[in-house]
Amino acid sequence: MDYNFKEIEAKWQQYWADNNSFKTIDDFSKPKFYCLDMFPYPSGAGLHVGHPEGYTATDIVCRYKRSKGFNVLHPMGWDAFGLPAEQYAIQTGTHPAETTQKNCDNFRRQIQSLGLSYDWDREINTTDPSYFKWTQWIFTKLYNTWFDATDGKGKHINELTIPEEISKAGKKAVREYVDQKRLAYYGEAQVWYCRTCKTVCANEEVLNDGSHEKCGTKEVERRFLKQWMLRIPHYAERLLEGLDDLDWPEGVKEMQRNWIGRSTGAEVDFALVGTDKKLKVYTTRPDTLFGATYMVVAPEHELVSEITTVAQKSAVANYINSAAMKSELDRTDLSKGKTGVFTGCYAINPINGAKIPVWVADYVLMGYGTGAIMAVPAHDHRDFEFAQTYNLPIVCILDPEEGVDTELRRKILAGEACWSEDGAYINSVNKNIGIDINGLSKEKGIEQVTSWLESAGLGKATVNYKLRDWLFSRQRYWGEPFPVIHWEDGDVTLLDDAELPLLLPEVEKYQPGETGESPLSNAGEWLHVADANGRKGRRETNTMPQWAGSCWYYLRFIDPKNDSAPFAKAKENYWMPVDLYVGGAEHAVLHLLYSRFWHKVLFDLGIVSTNEPFQKLYNQGMILAFAYETASGSKVPSDMVTEKEGKYSHNETGEELHQIVAKMSKSLKNVVNPDDVVEKFGADSLRLYEMFIGPLDATKPWTENGVKGVYNFLRRVATFFGEKSNLTEGAERKETLKILHQTIKKVGDDVEDMKFNTAISQMMVFTNHCYKVGTVTSETANIFYQVLAPFAPHLAEELWALNGNLQSVGISSWPQFDLACLTEEVVEYPVSFNGKVRFRLELPVGLSAKEVEDAALKSDLTKKWIEGNTIVKIIVVPGKIVNIVLR
């Protein structure tokens, strides 16, 4: 048989479509397997070879699981809100929905051409009103939820007890109180704003030199704007704990832990001299209180203006101004050194009564802890650097003892060097208050000082997180509108469920408004509303960020057409959690943290039945390409490169180039389009190569010769098994049976372990064997097709049908391997002398160690190797190796 992949693939794709082969039925009696791909943003560029990598892997797992009797949910959809379609709209006036539709159609066509077994009846699109209706609905749930810290659980806002003094203070006070508790709130936030683009931009879009990545101008400034925020830090502890039981790559879990950034320490109050105010600091090292020689507050700290003395007023004001002008990147640039200014105010160190100066410096950040610190320069590198710059006292209270060399220790004790590790306390006694931690180690010190602070009412043990409120609004057109109305009297209300979805208005221009307002502020008719009493209101004009739609899409796949609920409870109960989630590592934190957060809120509200959404996560590695660069490091496009005997040179200059691995890029002309690969080698070859190129989680370069290699394999399969005379009836050769059953076992095990590359190599070994022996039985062939089917489904179906099977290979059961076929009769023992293998000895299987030893000693070859030496010891590992130690 010729390997006519075009014909074969078209035929079977049609067959699967006609027979609804991949339709998932909600049959609750079967064991379920929910296998999810991170759904793509349908860009205008179409599919990249990186997309089918993950999709093929999950497809193989799904086809395998189906043949093992599982009810498999394997859906696909589009994360289709996003900036590119909107920018295209600004340039051309094309409605983003139109662009999106076109791109989705193209993505769908490309994905379908790969023979992936998705249930297309469950396709979803985040921009579809029937989808974002429920995104808006979930937003209203977040808005109407508060976090009860006592129970560690989110609850409906109706369950919030209003303190009596608040209710007495009137309606406005009550509303403010409640708003402070909601998981979603509308508040002032400091954001980046680009005057050229007339829009806020993300931190990542502002480059090192203070210019805006998108337009290149330096018209970027910080603005305070009212924005929607989500109180994700309330779930910090839950998000942290939840990680422990997840089957995720350790690296991803670690990144989430770092992002959440839990630290334990204490809050300590310092009295301010000459005022009745207190300055509250957060520290992880309350034990070093004796070494606190000054304090620092962030420039934005509310007390700054109050505590600054008249003499220091202008210096402080200047400093605050210049700090405000600095970009975040300047401010956090460690190489630039620390700056600050004295406020003129002093505080009292509660542990020893010392009067210490209060400074303002921008190395202290308002957003973490209390925005103020006690500085312990002897034992904190940042404080040390600052103290050196401004000649502030450095008092060592922790002796490193034997931990360092004598010179360094001398410096540390003299306050000339900084020591942040453990040691033994010195100078840490205050008899008046009964504190003496001298000689203790760090752990004990922290414990004792903290309990003293608590008993003295000066502070308390505190847990802090780096995780911040999530800025949840964008000044964009192409996003989910917030179902929110701002009324003229200052009231804010949400639409009723019955009024959802709130659709996007048609607008004439997609350009943002003049004052940092979203393009929706141009939509006059949509914008202005009035209630029954004639009260006027204005709709929220910001839209939700792209994360919103992807936060819960895995739930919608369960019941995508439900229009009375986001999903039916019974179905959710059956399908959740997701058993396998595959996608790129770039979502290690944001998407995966955001959706875990939403999921936990929904769990608390009784809307979902599992505490976590994704039980097992697997990150596919990136697919890169070879690129070429000159000795000086400049890159050369692939079409300018000539290869000769493993050396590369420039077509025109003849300069020698060396091969590197880099991201595919248009400028390097090394982008691979999956369409071209399918056209040239077929979908099965593309699928197989995506898996054979290397381990799924590794970063690896694409090579066309590699595709040829797997194409060659498939062609050899088609040629061998397509030839009727190669298939016989009757009993199979023993050796063929052995390799066949090895293959069944290895491929099955490897699929379970996501080791697809070695599964394929085993199938190659089997095929090479078939060529060697010339014929196999048709039963052997059938079994091989079943093993091949998850990987190269089109070819497997074709051969399966050719062999007389009437139903799809996809509905057959995974073959059982027979242990009896795998057992060897002889073992080839490597015999080594002093660890070096010298020869091999064939022995019957199942001999005892003693029998193996005797047999080895009897061999003439052994005698030869022993000659002139004495045997010290003989090690026999039955079934593995013989090692004879000589002297």
Place this chain on the structure above:
RNA sequence: GCCCGGGUGGCGGAAUUGGUAGACGCGCUGGACUCAAAAUCCAGUGAUAGCAAUAUCGUGCGGGUUCGAUUCCCGCCCCGGGUACCA
């Protein structure tokens, strides 16, 4: 700086409760077929020495444990990713 990955032939990669290093594929070399080429099929292919049998070396570097180390331990080097004044 800190955290997490990873270093194995010319290349992508196999093999770890410590037990024959280099499966499978690419590339390369030789042969068959062909007027020739492509395609295909067959054989070889870690390095060095040798006609060969064979020997020595060999999993980033330096040590250690062991009968035996790619695998375990200690100390380094290099590459990739994440993060960054979080007190």
